[in-house]
Amino acid sequence: MDNVWERSIPFYNLSIKEITAIFTEYDKNFEILNYTPIYVGCRNSNYKIHTNKGYFLLRVCPLKDISYKKERFISELFYGYINVPKLLFVSENNITQRICLIYEYVNGNSMQEMLIQKGKLEDRIIVEVAESASYIHNCNILNKDEFHDDYPPFLTWYDLFLEKEIVTERIGKEIKERVKTLIADKKRDLYEIDKYISFIHSDFHPANMIIDKNNRIWIVDWEFSGFGHSLGDIGQFFRYENSFNQRQIEMFEKAYNSSSNRVLPSNWYGLSKLRDLVNPLQMLGAKENLPQKYIDLKNIVLNILVFFGY
Structure with a gap:
């Protein structure tokens, strides 16, 4: 993590x-x-x-x-x-x-700390995260001055990062080719992701969620928030998928859809994985020398490839 x-x-x-x-x-x-x-x-x-x-x-x-x-x-x-x-x-x-x-x-502990200590989250936490995500994605932002909302088609994002020499160096040519094959095969899904644009947190993972002494969940660190793919938030939350079981994934879907203005597509979990794949690729292109971070990012890429059978 x-x-x-x-x-x-x-x-x-x-x-x-x-x-x-x-x-x-x-x-x-x-x-x-x-x-x-x-x-x-x-x-x-x-x-x-x-x-x-x-x-x-x-x-x-x-x-x-x-x-x-x-x-x-x-x-x-x-x-x-x-x-x-x-x-x-x-x-x-x-x-x-x-x-x-x-x-x-806020007096509490990060959700990430809880995952590290216990290896899993309670069901009620999954439900509350889903309801919070739904509320964020439902929000109608009238003043867009602070938020960038003009992005190229999602299909073009992968090449933008994959073709960087430093990314190839950090993940290796073999993994790079596996990613390119996956993206080519999932082109129709990439177009589907672009249909789900909303206001998003954009860094929606357990480290940015605090559980207080009353077991309420607080969402923090909104510095990257703006308009983007709602499935991106969801993919970030489920990034380390070994921390969740199938029942909890289904609970998330039910809780999200029950309060959302727009229900998730039937293949939302796979789409969220595809959307999240671009994040480690982007971060792998950074100039800083952060070896432990890049090892973890490479593993995230590998785990997503394995999820899809590539």
């Missing part, structure tokens, strides 16, 4: 002085009692901040990153409808010279 991936952007270490400056910008009556770095994730730098007014999450964005605008939009759009942490304050001009976000703190 991606808990073993190296960070693509180094963790940004804050001092107590910097944290105090950010919080007093929000409220001059804050006193910082303690703070703990949260090293989960590959891009943002997160901290659990203990103050005289309770606990908060502080997120430090990468330099020149503008995805915080999406986070602010999502907090306003979804808060109170599905469980998303409330964004309380955006610090745009502070001594770190980075965008810093203050969120309410």
Whole structure:
């Protein structure tokens, strides 16, 4: 799982002085009692901040990153409808010279941690994830300024990444040819995927889901959200398929369809696998040297090939 991936952007270490400056910008009556770095994730730098007014999450964005605008939009759009942490304050001009976000703190554990510890999820979690996905995909976004929604046909995406020399180097020519054969044989399915466009989370996997002490699921990290393939979200959730059984897959379908404006196609699970295949190929083309991440991504590609019998 991606808990073993190296960070693509180094963790940004804050001092107590910097944290105090950010919080007093929000409220001059804050006193910082303690703070703990949260090293989960590959891009943002997160901290659990203990103050005289309770606990908060502080997120430090990468330099020149503008995805915080999406986070602010999502907090306003979804808060109170599905469980998303409330964004309380955006610090745009502070001594770190980075965008810093203050969120309410959700006391819980990531769903990924639960999968690592127990090897599976409870049925109720599958149902709640399906209902949350359905709500997200049903959402009618009127203000599209923050979200890119102009994409080429999905059929063209694979060649875009497969033809990169570094991708061939990292997966090998034999696997590359197997992927190309699969895509050629599944061309009709790729056209089908393009029919399911909606607003999506776009990083919808267990590491971005928190289960709180009341067993509620919170969806976090919306920096990549926008318009895209709803089957992409679903494929990401089921990426490590050994964590799910057939009954849970059927439960997801039933829960999703019961609350969705548009039901899933009968072959939705296979389509979601095809859609998810492009994600590791894209990430394998990165410039950074992240060997553990690339090993896992290669295995994801292999597992999808095996799923389809290629």
